[in-house]
Amino acid sequence: MSQDNDLKPETLAAQALHFLDAETGAVVPPLHPSTTFARDADYAPRGASTYSRYGGPAVDQVEALLARLEGGAGALVFASGLASSAAVVMALKPGDRLVCHAHIYWGFREWLEDFCPRFGLDLRLIDMTDAAQLDAALEGGAALVWTETPSNPLWEVIDIAAVAEKARAAGARLAVDSTAATPVLQRPLELGADIVMHSATKYLNGHSDVLAGALATRQADDFWQRVRFNRTGVGAMLGAFEAWLLLRGLRTLYLRVRHASATALFLASRLQRHPKVQQVLYPGLPEHPGHEIACRQMDGGFGGMLSIRVAGGRAAGLGLAKSTRVFVPATSLGGVESLIEHRKTIEGEASILPDDLLRLSVGIEHPGDLLADLEQALERLAP
Numbered sequence: 001m002s003q004d005n006d007l008k009p010e011t012l013a014a015q016a017l018h019f020l021d022a023e024t025g026a027v028v029p030p031l032h033p034s035t036t037f038a039r040d041a042d043y044a045p046r047g048a049s050t051y052s053r054y055g056g057p058a059v060d061q062v063e064a065l066l067a068r069l070e071g072g073a074g075a076l077v078f079a080s081g082l083a084s085s086a087a088v089v090m091a092l093k094p095g096d097r098l099v100c101h102a103h104i105y106w107g108f109r110e111w112l113e114d115f116c117p118r119f120g121l122d123l124r125l126i127d128m129t130d131a132a133q134l135d136a137a138l139e140g141g142a143a144l145v146w147t148e149t150p151s152n153p154l155w156e157v158i159d160i161a162a163v164a165e166k167a168r169a170a171g172a173r174l175a176v177d178s179t180a181a182t183p184v185l186q187r188p189l190e191l192g193a194d195i196v197m198h199s200a201t202k203y204l205n206g207h208s209d210v211l212a213g214a215l216a217t218r219q220a221d222d223f224w225q226r227v228r229f230n231r232t233g234v235g236a237m238l239g240a241f242e243a244w245l246l247l248r249g250l251r252t253l254y255l256r257v258r259h260a261s262a263t264a265l266f267l268a269s270r271l272q273r274h275p276k277v278q279q280v281l282y283p284g285l286p287e288h289p290g291h292e293i294a295c296r297q298m299d300g301g302f303g304g305m306l307s308i309r310v311a312g313g314r315a316a317g318l319g320l321a322k323s324t325r326v327f328v329p330a331t332s333l334g335g336v337e338s339l340i341e342h343r344k345t346i347e348g349e350a351s352i353l354p355d356d357l358l359r360l361s362v363g364i365e366h367p368g369d370l371l372a373d374l375e376q377a378l379e380r381l382a383p
Contacts, residue, residue, distance in 0.1 A: 009069050009183065010254045016247055017065050031244045032057045053235055058243035065250055066204075069183040070196055072216035074224065076231060077243060081179065081199025082107060083236040084213030086115075088144070088175055088195060091226035094120030096143035097172075101128040103156055104148040104177065105199075106347045128158050129290070131166075138170035145170075148177035150294070152333075153307050153343050153359040155180070155281045157290025160297055164192025173223065179203070179334070180305050184257040185298045189218045195227075202334030203304070205249035206256050210242050256336065256364055260304025263370065264362040268306050270371055276316075276378045278356070282306035304362040305333060307343075314355035316381050317342050321358060323377035326369055333361035338370055 007018075019029050035052040039045055049056045055063075059077055066075035078084040085108050092098065100112060102125040109125070116123035126133040128147050138145075145167040149158035160176055167174040175195040176188035182203045188196045198204055200212035217224045231237060238246070261284075268282035283294040284302030294302055310316045320340075321329045327340040339361040344353050362370065 012065065012068050013250050013253050016061065016251060017068065019061065029058065029061055029244065029247065031241060033240050052240060053237050054232060055237070056240050056243070058240045058247065059238060062243050062247045062250065065247065066214055066216055069250075069253075070189055070216035071187055072189050072196070072218055073220045075214060075216040076228060077200065077238040077246065078213035078215070078231055079236045079238055079242075080211050081105075081197070081201060081213035082111065083231075083234075084197055084199075084215050085177070086111065087227050087230040087234075087236065088146075088197070088215065089115065089121070090119075090230045091223055092119075092121055092143050095122070097122040097124065097141065099124045099126065099134070099137040099142050099145045099167075099172070101147040101151060101156075101158060102126060103151045103154050103352070104146070105152050105179075106351065108177075128163060129156055131162070134163065134166055138166055138172065142167070142170050142172040145172045145174045146177070147174070148179070149186075149297075150180045150283050150290075150303060150305065152180060152305070153281075153353070153357065155283055155288075155290075155303075155305060155307060157283050157288075157294045157297075159293045160186075160188050160191040160193055168192070180303045181298060182253065182257050182303075184254050185261065185301050185303060189216065191297055194218050195224075200246055201332065203257055204253065204334075205246050206253065206334060206336060207245070207249055208332065208335035208337065210245045210249065212238050212242055212246050257304065258301060259364050260362045261301030263365075263367040264304045264306050264360075265302060266367050267360070267362065267371055267374070271308055271374065274375070274378055276311050276381055277308050278311050279309040280306060281308070281357075305360070306362070307357050307359045309354060309356045310358065310378070310381065312356065312381055314344065317356045317358050318345070319381055320377050323380050324373050325376070326365060326373035327360065327377075333359070335361070336364045338363040338365055 037049045063075040124137040147158045164174045173194040176193045177197045179199045196216045198214045200214040265284045272280040321342045327338045330339050341359045
């Protein structure tokens with residue numbers, strides 16, 4: 001691996017930190033599926049690995065790259081995005097206060113509302129776009145502030161630097177779910193966050209064939225070591241093959257994210273003028289309430305995710321999701337293929353989302369094909 005700190009992140013990602021196999025000269029890292037690794041005559045490990053629950057060559061390679069891309073002191077990969085998020089929360093102590101943005105990924109919020117009361121954590125769910133709510137939640141101190149920006153699927157934008165300053169003053173760490181932005185567009189650690197989280201299933205892998213999570217940290221402190229122990233202790237390690245696939249996906253991250261971001265902005269701009277679209281939620285639009293903040297803390301685009309609200313309520317939303325020919329009606333996001341999803345159906349009736357909201361994950365297809373597909377599906381809706 002090259003130690004050249006002058007290389008741009010695009011180069012680091014494309015070359016997997018300039019990997020060259022010492023034995024063969026291969027430019028693609030080999031896959032080592034072994035779960036255990038032999039010791040030498042002195043019973044010392046022959047290499048850096050001993051047992052795959054603690055790590056392995058593929059895991060070490062992808063963590064080293066992620067740490068460089070995020071500008072962090074270290075990174076950890078997990079069996080899923082939820083596993084990585086849970087490892088951070090489980091590093092807290094009973095009685096600690098966790099202040100969390102309410103409009104985050106619903107699966108994590110559901111887990112928090114179940115786990116925190118049982119573990120004795122003081123969970124405060126607030127609207128973090130409202131500074132007054134954040135100030136009130138932090139009064140008296142806190143241990144962890146958790147936010148997601150842009151938030152899924154309303155795509156609210158949280159001012160990371162401002163929240164980091166308030167969290168630090170209250171004695172809290174700040175963790176930021178940056179799944180939708182990726183390090184291509186947003187680097188929370190440089191804005192004052194302590195930990196950045198990714199559902200690596202999404203853009204980091206980018207091919208809809210890996211379930212994974214990732215964390216990067218600003219400091220490899222005692223808290224970070226507790227997070228690491230939580231991964232090992234509950235066996236939430238990413239498998240060798242999944243780590244190898246994740247590294248493969250990261251090599252095209254910058255191309256994929258920038259293309260998807262440009263296409264998403266194109267679609268958002270066109271869809272907001274469509275008579276059957278009531279609202280487009282996308283931080284790249286000047287009308288978006290978080291646009292100014294997004295311009296400050298995101299660089300090179302606003303992401304490949306947007307949501308639309310269609311005229312006609314639930315029936316129209318479901319009708320549109322069933323009528324696309326290029327957009328695939330499926331859960332998840334961040335792959336090379338474009339997806340459409342009626343979120344209220346997925347989250348259930350307890351969801352806070354409106355019935356007419358559709359989440360669009362923009363892939364790398366031709367922008368014109370995607371627009372034409374949405375327009376034909378919209379035209380099929382009842383007037």
